[in-house]
Amino acid sequence: MNKESQKLRNGLFLFMSQIVKEEMVRRRKRVRRKKILFLDLDGTLLNDAKQITQGNREALRKALEAGHKVVIATGRAMASAVKQNLQLGLTEPGCYIIAYNGGMILDSHTGQIIFQKMLPGDLAFRIMQIAKAQRVHI
Numbered sequence: 321m322n323k324e325s326q327k328l329r330n331g332l333f334l335f336m337s338q339i340v341k342e343e344m345v346r347r348r349k350r351v352r353r354k355k356i357l358f359l360d361l362d363g364t365l366l367n368d369a370k371q372i373t374q375g376n377r378e379a380l381r382k383a384l385e386a387g388h389k390v391v392i393a394t395g396r397a398m399a400s401a402v403k404q405n406l407q408l409g410l411t412e413p414g415c416y417i418i419a420y421n422g423g424m425i426l427d428s429h430t431g432q433i434i435f436q437k438m439l440p441g442d443l444a445f446r447i448m449q450i451a452k453a454q455r456v457h458i
Contacts, residue, residue: 356389356414361396361404372407380408389414395421402426 359365398419415428425435451458
């Protein structure tokens, strides 16, 4: 192999090495990105028997181990959502519960309510009266 060919080969090798290094850095960055997963309970995380399947438990465990965060978002009351949340072990920093269709947000790790928006009592009472008169269950 002559000197020109050797220089070309070495240059090509360095060029390819740099491309491989850059691709590895890009892949590492992609893998390290943290994500947040929002999940409903009924019809999503829970099966028809209102149980959390082993497959869902395993998927959540893997997501948490990878450093991702999980948020339970439900129309249920907070007490019900907390019960399910505890069964799933979603009490790490960055995990939250959104309950009452967004009316309350709880930090699962600290147990602190970080957002709450309620109907005024007189309005809620009036709505209940109307619903009862119309035989609508709330």
